[in-house]
Amino acid sequence: MESTDMNQQIAFIGLGVMGGPMAANLAREGYAVKAWNRTPNRPGVEVAAEAGVTVVSSIREAVASADVIFSCVSDVPDVKEVLLGTGGVAESARPGTLVIDTSTIGPEAAREIGTQLQQHNLRFLDAPISGGDIGAKNGTLTIMVGGEAKDFEESKPLLEVLGKTIRLCGPMGSGQAVKLCNQVLGAVHAVALCEAMQLAQQQDIDPNLIVEVCSTGAAGSWALSNLGPKIAASDFQPGFMIKHILKDLRLVQETLNSSPQELPGVELADRLFKMVQEFDSGKGGEQGTQAMIRAYRKS
Known part of the structure; x- marks a missing residue:
């Protein structure tokens, strides 16, 4: 691990399923962390506060004295709002602050957001993460960095407090480029996982046996080991919500808009996730990605 300046002041914007545990891990390591979440009284806010994070009522208060600012929110408009909007990071952070x-x-x-932050004399890293809520809690995330x-x-x-595999992927935007490739793998792995579980059920095989046996061979994957048991138990509580993977697949498809390349696996995963999103009066997207199995069960 690199030499550590424990006197650094940290701000954390966004205390959701991922952000809450991440901020908590920084506080447990001994860093002074001030955090803000758009919606108070969420589970991630409580997780962070219990670990010693100081939860404040505005972005300005969180970032005014920060040396490093983390943000972890849902989609492009959310990131623009908290980093570039009125009362946001660009208006409130000290010149030279590093925004991650x-x-x-x-x-x-x-690249667009990073360039605008640079115009406010702020530094920027895009550092998307992978590993789900499990990785966020355990500090074992994969972190793909551009800058x-x-x-x-x-x-x-x-970053070494938050993750296990940390890689500089190239200039600004490169972390995001690698993350989209990661999301293609995760989405199409979900299809394979659900179809294997369905085939097991049709043959009267315990789905947990598929997890135990197939995880040790060439078909092993993070999805099989971590999401397979949840499918077997019909546990659809979110570690990573369907609505969020659908957002990521939208970004993949937007990236391909200027290319003749087609990704039929992505199109299939997108269609299956959208089917589940429509369940529960349109609230199916709040469930974890393992709930794709419901598209096969038709309910």
Whole structure:
């Protein structure tokens, strides 16, 4: 691990399923963390507060004295609002502050936002994450970073609190580019997982046996090991919501708009996730990605 400056002041914007545990891990490591969440009284806010994070009522209060600012929110408009909007980071942070956005927003938006932050004399890394709520809680996330090498080196002690695999992927936007490839893998793995579970059920095989046996061979994957048991138990509580993977697949498709390339696996995963999103009077998207199995069960 890099040498660590424990006197750094950290701000964390967004205390959701991922952001709450991430901010908590930074506080447990001994950093002074001030955080803000758009919606108070959410579980992630409580997780962070219990770990010693100071939860404040405005972005301005969170970032005014920060050396490094993390953001972890849902989509491109959300990131623009908290970083560039009225009362946001660009207006409130000190010149030279390093801003690290861990949201998934695609490379084009990352470059646009990063360029605008630079015009406010702020530094920027796009640093999308993978590993689900499990990785966020355990500090074992994969973190894909785009930006200047010197900013990456400065951020490493903090990122090493949050993740296990941390890689500088290239200039600004490159972390997002790698993350979209990651989301293609995750989405299409979900299709394979659900179809294997359906085939097991049709043959009167315990789905947990598929997890135990197939995880050890060439078909093993994070999805099988971590989401397979949830499918077997019909546990659809979200570690990563369907509405969020659908947003990421939208970004993949937007990235391909200028290319003749087609990704039929992505199109299939997108269609199956959208089917589940329509369940429960349109609230199916609040469930975890393992709930794709409901598209096969038709309910």
